Amino acid sequence: QSALTQPRSVSGSPGQSVTISCTGTSSDVGDYNFVSWYQHHPGKAPKLMIFGVSKRPSGVPDRFSGSKSGNTASLTISGLQAEDESDYYCSSYAGNYIHVFGTGTKVTVL
C-alpha cells in the first residue's frame, strides 16, 4: 500500500485560499468516501479537520472544506489565517481494514 501523494508545500497570504491535493488510486481514495484530513503542529497531537471527504467535526472552522474527484481528494482553506500554518495530512480507507496516509503538506502563511 503506497502513501497518498500530496504536494510538499503550499503557501498563501492572509485572507487568501489555498488548496491541498491528495492523490491515491482506485483502491483507496477513488473507491471509498472515507478520506480525512489532519492538522499537525510538530510536537503536538494531530487534529482531525475533515472526515468522510467533506464533513467537519464540531469546533473546526468552516474555512476548512474538503472534496473529492476520482482518485484525488482536496482540502481547501479559505480566508487563510496565521494560525493555519502547519503540516496537513490526508488519510484514506483502503479496504480490508487497512488505512493509508498522505505524504504531508506544509502550509505557510506569507
Place this chain on the structure above:
Amino acid sequence: QLQLQESGPGLVEPSETLSLTCTVSSGSISSSSYYWAWIRQPPGKGLEWIGSIYYSGSTYYNPSLKSRVTMSVDTSQNQFSLNLNSVTAADTAVYYCARLFYYDSTTYSRVDTFDMWGQGTTVTVFS
C-alpha cells in the same frame, strides 16, 4: 474528554523488540464504535499507519509491517499495546496511539477516521 497516553522505553537496541502501551482515560476502550490504532512518524517523514485493534482482540496490520507487529488489548486496564520486533534504525520515529472512529451508531453509518490522538512518544533505535 477522552485522552490517550503513550508510554514505553525511549531507546531500543537494534534487533530487539519495541514495546509501547497506550492508556485510554475518560472513556471506555470497549465501545463498539471504535477501533484503536498505532501510527508513527519517522524523522522528516510522513505519518504511517501501523495497525488497528478492536476491543475483542481482532487485529489488522499494515502489510509492510505485518511480519513484525503484534497488537494486544487489555480491557480491564483500558489499555492497548504495540510490539514491533527485530527493530532497525528505520523504526526510529514518534509513535502515536489514536482512536479510530469506525461506526456512528446515531446515523448508522461507517466513519473510518482517526478522531482522537495521543501526544506521541519518541522511540530511538540505536546501540
